[in-house]
Amino acid sequence: MDFANIKKVLDVRCPDLIDTDGDRPSIMVKPESWGIVSNLLKTDPDLTFDSLMCLSGFDLVEDDHLGVAYHFYSMDKRHDLEVIIRTPKENPSIPSIANIWRAADWHEREAYDMYGIIFEGHPDLKRILLPDDWEGFPLRKDYVQADTYQGIIIKKDKTYWK
Amino acid sequence: MSTKPHIDQSLVKTEEMVLNMGPQHPSTHGVLRLKIHTDGEVVSKIEPIIGYLHRCFEKHCEHLGYEQIVPFTDRCDYIASMHMNHGYALAMERLMGIEVPPRVEYIRVIVGELQRIASHLVALGTFGLDIGAITPFTWMIRDRERILDLFENLCGARLLYNYIWVGGVSHDLPEKFIRRTKEFIDYFTPQMDEFDQLLTFNKIFIERTADVGILPPDVAINYGVTGPSLRGSGVKWDLRKDEAYSAYPELEFDVPVGTGKMGSVGDCWDRYWVRMLEMRESVRIIDQALKSIPDGDVRAAVPKKVRPPKGSVYSRFETARGEIGYYIISDGKNIPVRLKMRSPAFCNLSVISEIAEGWMISDLIAILGSLDIVLGEIDR
16 A cells, blocks of 8 residues: 555544644654554554564754654555654653564664653663663753763863874 | 473472673674573573664764765674665665666675675674584685675775765776676585585584574564564565665565474574575576676766755665664755664564573574674664
8 A cells, every 4th residue: 555545544543643744655643642543553454564664763953842753564565654753852752662563662762762752651661772871862952962971081082182 | 303491390499590691702793791581591581781882873973974974884784884885875865866877786786795695604604603513604704705805806895895875886896806706606606505514404503403492473573573584484575575676676586485494484593594595596696797787887876965855764775684774864954864773683683582582591592693683783
């Protein structure tokens, strides 16, 4: 199925829960309805998105929102779908899908690690790539690099070059 | 054949022990730490702890021009750098709508398949080494050396190539490259039969790997496992066929899948065997590509300034380890707003707790070896 047909199916199954962003082939979902929509994506016989290809957080600065982009693929039906969820930077929270697609487990931990997005209901939400005692979320655009980490100077010391 | 060890809890008093394997351990293939919960010698749960090699790839990308990112992708998967370059170039070309000359596509396929052979040789050699077979490793590294020599001749580097650029490749094929590649193929084809005699059908190797660490196809898909590890579970899925890019649609090759020849579908031996067969397919592809490579200017489509339009792209590519995905958001400037790399080994490793549960620690070594991970791309 192409994007227009997937959109039609979703419009019938869960009206008012999904939205599009201009003419881009992706659907926008609000965090509070993501639980229902994600279940539908996996279980609906017309959609059967059994594979989560990628889950990436992003920070576009513009309006104090963080976002998460999900890329799904159906190995059976051979179609894909991009889902975008936006959440306020103040208190970023999105329901976890780690129990539906196990691939989301580590990817959600990574998005938490880098952007501080809380995935509600995740089995073990903790940092994955950075050390557990790291402060701040480095991929946020307003992240300010600390001077030291456990006594180690982080900033590049250029005095030696002069 | 190996079977899961059975412990009668009513006869022995056991208690759980937590064991750390790594970060410095010869069979973790890099700086990976596995926190293993064991019951005697039987694994009950594994927590992989990663991030020891984290080099802030994605953060760096947000401060670099698009063309400057290519050498960074090299460093992510240092065993198969060519594929990383190609995956990135492909994503950028899709974002910018660049049409690449056919000669470039053929060169990319040739070097890509050579790289696949080189990468699989390391994967299979170290897999054998992990479970005690030392000779195959030295033989495979010896043959990989020939491929690295070819690459050195091609672009000057043996591991980190920076060869495939957005819109083209950095240099045309050097004189004699085609002849030397043909010589390599003629040399390598009988070598694969020797590997089969030495390792593949070795009784000890089969005993150690057949029926061990079975990965069912639905679990593999749910965990996002891709590449030879997924095909080992019997799923016929290869982006070179199913979402064909570059010159692959014009070339003939098969997609080998695991069939449970020595044990069950999706065991360690199947994952090994799929890689072995893939090397044969790669040789077939290179052979065809060398015969039909067209002429042309390899830098004809390389843009002077890499400045994609506003928008985003998710593009995936079949590397030696599985699907690499690049999610790139552009705001029309010369540096990306966001570049996410979905690394194949990251997802492949996450399944280990699921499939290693109930096996002995020595089997865990075989399972980890069969997944073929590279920590550089897991940690990025």
